[in-house]
Amino acid sequence: MAATGSCLCGAITFEIKGPLRAVINCHCSQCRKWTGHYVAATAAWKRNLYIRDSADSLRWYRSSFTAQRGFCGQCGSSLFWQRDGADTTTILAGTLDGATGLNTAAQIYVSDKGDYYCLSDPQAATYARTGHSIHLTHDSGSVSEKT
Numbered sequence: 001m002a003a004t005g006s007c008l009c010g011a012i013t014f015e016i017k018g019p020l021r022a023v024i025n026c027h028c029s030q031c032r033k034w035t036g037h038y039v040a041a042t043a044a045w046k047r048n049l050y051i052r053d054s055a056d057s058l059r060w061y062r063s064s065f066t067a068q069r070g071f072c073g074q075c076g077s078s079l080f081w082q083r084d085g086a087d088t089t090t091i092l093a094g095t096l097d098g099a100t101g102l103n104t105a106a107q108i109y110v111s112d113k114g115d116y117y118c119l120s121d122p123q124a125a126t127y128a129r130t131g132h133s134i135h136l137t138h139d140s141g142s143v144s145e146k147t
């Protein structure tokens with residue numbers, strides 16, 4: 001069954017027809033500024049992600065030399081993280097509709113996390129300084145790092 005999601009105002013909706021990666025929480029300073037807290041995100045093959053944006057609301061902010069962050073220009077929802085040339089798109093888990101069946105597999109950049117909260121899922125593997133290059137296989141959710 002395909003997963004669906006949307007931004008807060010509904011101008012952008014999307015559908016994912018294939019598997020979703022386990023969720024990774026990123027506590028880096030960019031993700032914290034972008035969302036106002038931290039990023040909890042799944043990912044999908046780019047070719048399986050179908051975005052409907054009838055009001056031309058999707059905006060991309062280039063947050064680094066290698067990646068852009070997609071958000072809704074109407075309501076401000078943080079939606080996607082896209083590494084240049086990657087065949088996967090990172091999708092913020094909170095934008096998905098209903099039950100996801102996903103679990104949280106890893107916490108990354110925890111050395112940058114805010115001091116006002118505790119790590120929410122102690123079962124997840126924790127990485128102090130792992131970057132966004134962390135890669136989880138789509139099927140099993142097992143963690144390996146790209147070099």
Ligand SMILES: [Zn+2]
Nearest residue numbers: 007009072075
């Ligand atoms: Zn919106």
Ligand SMILES: [Zn+2]
Nearest residue numbers: 026027028031
């Ligand atoms: Zn981050």
